[in-house]
Each structure stands twice: as C-alpha cells, then as structure tokens.
Amino acid sequence: MRAHEAGALHADISNQGPAWLRTPEDVNSLVPALWPRSVTRGADGALAVAGLSVRDIAAEFGTPVYVLDEADLRSRCRDFRAAFPTEDVFYAGKAFLCRAVVRMIAEEGLHLDVCSGGELATALSAGMPPERIGFHGNNKSIRELTRALDAGVGRIIVDSFTEIDRLTALARERGVRPRVLVRVTVGVEAHTHEFIATAHEDQKFGFSLAGGAAANAAFKILDEGVLELRGLHSHIGSQIFDASGFEVSARRVLALQAQIRDARGVELPELDLGGGFGIAYTTQDDPATPQDLAKRLRKIVDSECAAENLAVPHLSIEPGRAIVGPAVFTLYEVGTVKDLDGIRTYVSVDGGMSDNIRTALYDASYSATLASRASAAQPLLARVVGKHCESGDIVVKDEFLPADVQPGDLVAVPGTGAYCRSMASNYNHVPRPPVIAVRDGQARLIVRRETEDDLLALDVG
Numbered sequence: 001m002r003a004h005e006a007g008a009l010h011a012d013i014s015n016q017g018p019a020w021l022r023t024p025e026d027v028n029s030l031v032p033a034l035w036p037r038s039v040t041r042g043a044d045g046a047l048a049v050a051g052l053s054v055r056d057i058a059a060e061f062g063t064p065v066y067v068l069d070e071a072d073l074r075s076r077c078r079d080f081r082a083a084f085p086t087e088d089v090f091y092a093g094k095a096f097l098c099r100a101v102v103r104m105i106a107e108e109g110l111h112l113d114v115c116s117g118g119e120l121a122t123a124l125s126a127g128m129p130p131e132r133i134g135f136h137g138n139n140k141s142i143r144e145l146t147r148a149l150d151a152g153v154g155r156i157i158v159d160s161f162t163e164i165d166r167l168t169a170l171a172r173e174r175g176v177r178p179r180v181l182v183r184v185t186v187g188v189e190a191h192t193h194e195f196i197a198t199a200h201e202d203q204k205f206g207f208s209l210a211g212g213a214a215a216n217a218a219f220k221i222l223d224e225g226v227l228e229l230r231g232l233h234s235h236i237g238s239q240i241f242d243a244s245g246f247e248v249s250a251r252r253v254l255a256l257q258a259q260i261r262d263a264r265g266v267e268l269p270e271l272d273l274g275g276g277f278g279i280a281y282t283t284q285d286d287p288a289t290p291q292d293l294a295k296r297l298r299k300i301v302d303s304e305c306a307a308e309n310l311a312v313p314h315l316s317i318e319p320g321r322a323i324v325g326p327a328v329f330t331l332y333e334v335g336t337v338k339d340l341d342g343i344r345t346y347v348s349v350d351g352g353m354s355d356n357i358r359t360a361l362y363d364a365s366y367s368a369t370l371a372s373r374a375s376a377a378q379p380l381l382a383r384v385v386g387k388h389c390e391s392g393d394i395v396v397k398d399e400f401l402p403a404d405v406q407p408g409d410l411v412a413v414p415g416t417g418a419y420c421r422s423m424a425s426n427y428n429h430v431p432r433p434p435v436i437a438v439r440d441g442q443a444r445l446i447v448r449r450e451t452e453d454d455l456l457a458l459d460v461g
Contacts (some may be wrong), residue, residue, distance in 0.1 A: 033280040033287070034367055034414045036069030036327050038438075045374030047412055051441035054331055054371045054410055061436055062449065063333040063410070064351035066421055070104065070439040073327040073417075077108035080319055083290035088316040090134055090272075093119045095418035096324045100437060100446035102126035105323075111154075113318060117144040124151055134272075134316075136183075138204050145170055149178055157181045157233050157272075159206055164217060168226045180221065181233040181272055182207060184214040186252045188236045188245045205235075209252055218260050218268075229266075231313060232257060235274030238320055241287060246273060250300045258308040272316040273297060279325045281415045282365050287322070321418030328417030330355065330433075331371060332395075334409040335387065345382045347405055352386010353393045354427045356413070356420045360392045368396045372410035375402035384411060388428050421447070429455055 030041060038050040047054045049069050057067060080089045090113040091105040097119055105112060106128050114120045115136040123133055131154040137144070138159045145167055148156055158164050158180050171178055185206035207214035214232075221229045234253045236245045250273060261267045278287045288296075297317065305312045332349035339345045358364040368384050380403040384396040395413060405411075424432045431450035436443045 030369075031280075031283055031367075033285075034283070034326075036067075036072040036329065036414075037075065038069050038071060039329070039414075041374065045372075046410075047369070047371040049329075050438045052438050052443055054412065057436065057438075057443060058331060058333065058372075058410055060443065061434055061445070063331055064349070064355050064433040065331050065449075066328055066355075066416060066433055066435040066447075067331055067412075068101075068324075068328045068417065068435060068437045068446070070437045073101070073324060074104060074108055076323045076327060077105055077110055079290045080317075080323065081109050083294040084315075084317060087294075087314070088132075090316060090318045091323055092318060092320045092418075093123065094422060095321050096328070096420075096422050096435075097122050098435065098447050099126035101324070102128050106132070110323075111316070117141070117147060120144070120147060120151070120153070130154060134181075138206075140166075142166055142170070149174055149176055153178070155179055155181055155230065157183050158217065158221075158227075159183050161213075161217065161220070164220060164227070168224060171226050177226065177228050179228045179230045181231050181270065182214060182217050182221070182229065183233045183235070184209050184253050184256060186234050186236070186249045188249050188252075206233075209256060214256055215259055215263075218256075219264065222260075222264050222266060229268065231268040231270030231272065233272040233274065235272075235276065235318065238276035239278045240276050241278040241285070246297060247300045249273065250297075251304050254301070254304040254308050254310060257313070258310055261310070267311060269313055270316065271301070271313040272318070273301070275318040275322075276320040277322040279322055279415060279418070282367050284365075290319075290322075293317075325415055325418035328420075328435075329412050329414040330416040330420065332384075332411045332413070334405060334407050334411055336407060337405060345380055347382045347384050347401060347411065348387060349384060349395065349411055350387060351430075351433065352388045352395060353390060353425075354386070354388060354430045355424050355433050356395055356416060357423050357425065358419055359394045359397065360390070361423075366396045366399075366413050366415060368399045368401065368411050368413045370402055370405060370409060371412035375404055377402040377404040379403070380405070384413070388430070426450070426455060431455060 040048055042048050049067055088111050090111040093112055093114045102123050103126050111132040112123055112128055113134040113136055114123055130152040133153045134155040135148050135153050136157050156178055183206035185208050187210050207217045221227050232253050234249045236249050257268055280287055332351050335350055336348045353360050379400040382401045386393040386395055434449040435447035437446050
C-alpha cells in the first residue's frame with residue numbers, strides 16, 4: 001500500500017494494531033499492555049526504557065538487542081506472588097533463562113520449572129534453591145534424572161512409564177525418595193495454536209486420562225513405594241486467554257484424584273494446574289490480570305474439591321510467558337526499505353527469524369514502532385522482515401510505520417521476552433543477539449552477543 005493510500009486508513013489505526021506515534025506529544029499513544037511498564041517516548045521522539053534512550057542502547061550494545069526492563073520483570077513476579085500468596089508460582093525456564101534472570105525470580109520468591117539438563121545446570125549455577133525447582137520433559141535421560149536426584153530437585157514431573165522405571169531404579173541405587181507429580185493428559189482442547197496445545201489426546205506429553213494410563217501411573221508409583229507421589233499435574237497449553245479450559249481440566253484431574261483416594265486410600269496433597277497464560281502481542285489481545293486468574297482458578301478448584309469430597313490440595317501454577325514476555329522488547333536497525341508498488345512495503349531489519357522464529361513457526365502476530373524518532377509523515381502499512389534467505393523470514397506481518405521510515409532508523413518490537421532468545425538460532429551463521437537488563441537508567445549486559453569466533457570455535461573440521 002502506498003503512503004497516500006494509507007492516509008485514508010489513519011483513523012482506523014488504533015483498531016488494527018498498536019498506535020503509531022505521529023508527534024512527540026503522542027507519548028500516551030503507546031499501548032501500555034504491549035510494552036514494558038517503564039517505556040516512554042522522550043521529547044526527542046525516541047523511546048526510552050527506565051529513562052535510558054534506545055539510541056544510547058543501540059550505540060553501546062549494537063543491534064539487534066533484546067532489552068529487558070528489570071523493574072517490570074520483578075513487578076510481574078510480585079503481581080503473581082500477591083495474587084497467589086499461598087500457592088507456588090513457577091517461572092517458565094523455557095521461555096527465557098539466564099543466570100541473571102534466575103537470580104531475579106529467586107529473589108522475588110518464585111519457583112522455577114526446567115525441562116532439560118542445560119536449564120537445570122543454569123538454575124543451579126545461579127543459586128536457585130533446588131527444592132524450588134520442578135523438572136519437566138517427556139524424555140528425560142538417565143543423566144538428567146541422575147543430576148536432578150543428586151541436586152535434590154523439589155519436584156520431578158513424570159511423563160511416561162519408562163521414566164517411572166528409570167527414576168525408580170536410580171532412586172533405589174541412591175537410597176533417596178524423590179517427590180514426583182504425574183502429568184495427566186486431560187483431553188481438553190485449548191484455544192491456541194496446535195503446536196502449543198498440550199492437553200489433547202494426540203500429542204507426546206503426559207499420561208492419558210481417558211485411556212486409564214494416568215491412573216495406572218499413579219497406582220504403579222504408590223504400589224512400588226520408592227517414589228513419593230505428591231500429586232497430579234495438568235497443562236493444557238500456552239498463550240491461553242479462556243479460563244473455561246482450566247475448569248474442565250480441574251474437574252477431570254480432581255476426579256482422578258478422587259479415584260486414587262478411593263482405590264488406594266491416599267489423598268494426594270498437591271495439584272499443579274499448569275498455566276500458560278496469554279499476553280498481549282497486539283491490541284487484539286486482552287489478557288487477564290493475575291488477580292482475576294487467581295480468583296477463577298480458586299473458585300474452580302474449591303468447587304470441584306467440594307463435589308468430590310476432597311480436601312483442597314496445595315496448588316501450583318505456571319504462568320509461562322506472562323512474566324517475562326511483556327518485560328522485553330527487541331531493538332533493530334532498518335537496513336533497507338523496499339516499496340512494491342500496489343502490493344506492500346518491506347522494511348528489512350538486521351535480525352529476523354534467527355532471533356524470533358515465532359512468526360514463521362506459529363504464525364504469531366507482533367507489533368512494532370519507529371523507536372529512534374517521531375515522525376509527522378503519513379502512516380504506511382508495512383511488513384517488517386529479516387535478513388535471512390527465506391521468504392518466510394517475517395518479524396511483523398502487518399504494521400503501520402511512518403512513510404518516511406528509512407535505513408538507519410531503529411524499530412522496536414514489544415513482547416519478545418518469551419521464546420525468542422531461547423529459540424534463537426545461528427541460521428545463515430548469524431550470531432545470536434545479546435540481552436541487556438535496564439534499571440534506573442542504567443543498562444547491564446546479562447547475555448553477551450555471540451561473535452563469529454564463537455561460531456568458528458565449534459567447528460573442529
């Protein structure tokens with residue numbers, strides 16, 4: 001779409017994507033739900049995070065760069081702790097993990113779930129108390145299980161009969177009794193992308209409830225008496241906005257808890273309802289607050305426990321991306337602008353699918369804004385793309401940017417804290433970007449930028 005054609009659509013911009021800022025006076029047009037809480041637009045038109053201009057960030061650290069608002073991350077931890085004061089709140093290590101973030105969430109009183117030996121190693125090296133770690137995964141190796149036992153990991157979420165056998169043998173050898181949860185596949189169809197829906201029957205995670213495998217797994221653990229079965233775990237997916245799925249999941253998993261009580265005389269003391277709560281990537285997303293989620297989940301559990309004559313178990317939740325996702329934005333530099341007359345304008349930045357694969361992988365939607373200055377130019381409907389040799393290398397599918405966007409401009413994409421750096425690759429031998437944490441106007445490097453020397457160091461041929 002040409003600039004003059006886009007002008008007629010300007011009145012509808014607020015309904016189609018994040019507000020595009022036309023003048024420095026439009027500071028309040030930044031949609032709060034999309035950005036870390038300290039992000040503002042300064043008098044010079046440039047975005048600032050915690051008082052630090054993105055121009056200064058780009059000058060010191062280069063681009064692309066993931067920018068973490070530390071105060072925002074910590075405040076989201078506190079929001080969930082305040083909403084769930086008696087429950088265990090697990091930070092999702094797979095969303096984004098580094099030692100600095102481990103220390104932040106540990107200081108804020110959160111637990112941590114990991115799903116690989118590498119994530120466990122990162123957590124332990126940063127001083128996370130092992131009793132506050134939950135270990136997930138559908139194919140934990142003997143080495144990973146051994147390390148978890150030796151470290152004293154607080155909960156191991158068992159996912160297969162093979163894993164139960166492995167863990168039982170290892171526990172016997174060591175004379176320990178690890179605490180475990182059984183992951184239950186409850187058959188709930190979450191309203192999310194099929195690749196991140198994890199509770200329907202045809203997928204790799206957990207023990208089927210409908211087929212009886214979940215009950216048999218619990219009976220096996222109880223009868224053998226080597227592992228300490230603490231409770232059940234259910235996770236219906238990720239980027240979830242609709243609480244109705246949790247209601248169905250809780251009803252089914254608590255019915256299994258009652259079945260276990262009736263069959264073995266054991267009332268399990270814990271229940272992990274998972275989470276995967278959604279965040280706002282565009283103005284079309286309307287995530288619930290932690291307080292609202294807590295109210296809904298407690299009502300669901302209290303009601304179902306009463307119906308099954310069960311004591312209310314100690315609850316755990318896993319907010320997933322909801323803590324780190326909104327606390328980070330990615331800062332890029334524009335390299336080329338290509339106007340395809342009558343089709344669209346492509347704004348190419350110096351990153352792409354190597355630092356954010358989610359658009360290509362999940363058809364995820366993102367927002368973007370011109371970050372280094374304000375502009376009075378007419379809005380232009382553009383596609384923000386990366387530098388990689390794939391036509392699917394898209395960062396933001398459709399977004400309004402000023403028609404005078406040009407090489408050298410900085411563009412910021414919010415909501416990139418979850419799964420962007422953790423799923424980053426070296427496609428086309430592009431080094432992965434750094435992560436910086438900004439607080440009180442000061443930036444510090446928490447994950448350094450990869451270099452070509454790093455790439456070559458792994459090549460032993």
